[in-house]
Amino acid sequence: MGARVRKLVSAVVFLGVVAGGAAWFLTKPDPWPAAHWEGLGEPDIANGEQVFWAGGCTSCHAAAKSEGDAKLVLAGGLPLKSPFGTFHVPNISPDEVAGLGGWTLAEFGNAMTRGVGKQGEHLYPSFPYGSYARLTPKDINDLWGFLKTLPKSANVAPPHDLPFPFSIRMALGGWKLLFFTDKPRVTVDTANPQIARGQYLVEGPGHCGECHTPRNTLGGFEAAKWLAGAANPEGRGRIPNVTPGSKSIGSWSEGDIVNYLETGFTPEFDSVGGSMVEVQKNMAKLPASDREAIAAYLKAVPAIK
The missing domain is CATH 1.10.760 (Cytochrome Bc1 Complex; Chain D, domain 2)
Structure with missing residues (x-):
């Protein structure tokens, strides 16, 4: 390989690395800084319940056709069919293993308002964080406080059933770049x-x-x-x-x-x-x-x- 060809190949590789790095930087998960969720004080449980009903949490996370107190068991599992595949609604009860019992306020808040999961991964917008992004930190704190008062469920929701390429979570960073806004x-x-x-x-x-x-x-x-x-x-x-x-x-x-x-x-x-x-x-x-x-x-x- 001649010197000019080696230089050309090196330049192409370098540009590819730079482009890849720029794409990753622009589309990586972007949670709030820790300070965003600090100093909120004790949650107002009554207000948290109002946020809960306004947010329609039971409509997706409770068992279908449940009534009364059963609507407050947020066991998940409901299949949501879409042109991109089938999403399965997660358990958001306070259960420490199957639900959100092991989460922190910051992890919950970042999922709700930034579409970032507990492990720092992008969440699919079948969960409407594109709307919940407008919730104030106070309302998030109050909602979190209310959710922790609800019954636990050990139900483990199935994983999403999505064909390639929709199964690649990294691609959601590009989707967010195009469509995600809190304005x-x-x-x-x-x-x-x-x-x-x-x-x-x-x-x-x-x-x-x-x-x-x-x-x-x-x-x-x-x-x-x-x-x-x-x-x-x-x-x-x-x-x-x-x-x-x-x-x-x-x-x-x-x-x-x-x-x-x-x-x-x-x-x-x-x-x-x-x-x-x-x-x-x-x-x-x-x-x-x-x-x-x-x-x-x-x-x-x-x-x-």
Whole structure:
């Protein structure tokens, strides 16, 4: 091999190493610094319970069709089918082996708001950390305190069943680089405290956009169509448009929306159905002021027909 060829090969290898290093740096798991979770004090368990219901934790982590106290056993195992494979919801009960009993507040907070697991790995966005990223450290601390009061379960959820290349967690760093953000989804009048609270609830713990916003082929939100309706992730029909431009709820008043979230009945005396049944039950447990804030926000978002 001539000197010029060796130099060329060396240059290509060097550039490859530099490019690989840059890609790793840009896409590596990025938890919060330890100080982010320090000094939060004793959790407010009552507020933690409200965050719990706003976040809809039981809808995925409790056994299907469970009622009453059984809804508080967060044993996991529910299969979530998607175009990328089947995800299995984990056990998030306080069990020290099968659940989160061995986790710290920082590990829990980084999973919730940064999509980083206990071992420092990327988490799949089937867990809606892209929404939970907006939760305040206080709400995370309070939620963590409440979760530790719930029953333990020794159930071990199956691993995700994902084909190549979706089984490669490192690739999630690229997905996050493209789509992960903790910034507001839309511009609304946050000088109005009720709308600001509604934005926090809908875009954050309520994670409403995870179902109501369409996604591109990589699973990222189509940002210009926030809450404009999307294909049902369960494969049947569509999740409705809930902006003021909607044919379904565009004509509803704020009071109509509040009543729907509280009782499950529409202004036309129809009742909630499908996957929204569980969501409505969770929303009914929130303070009336929070349901009013959600309604105010939904009337304030950009209208999309």
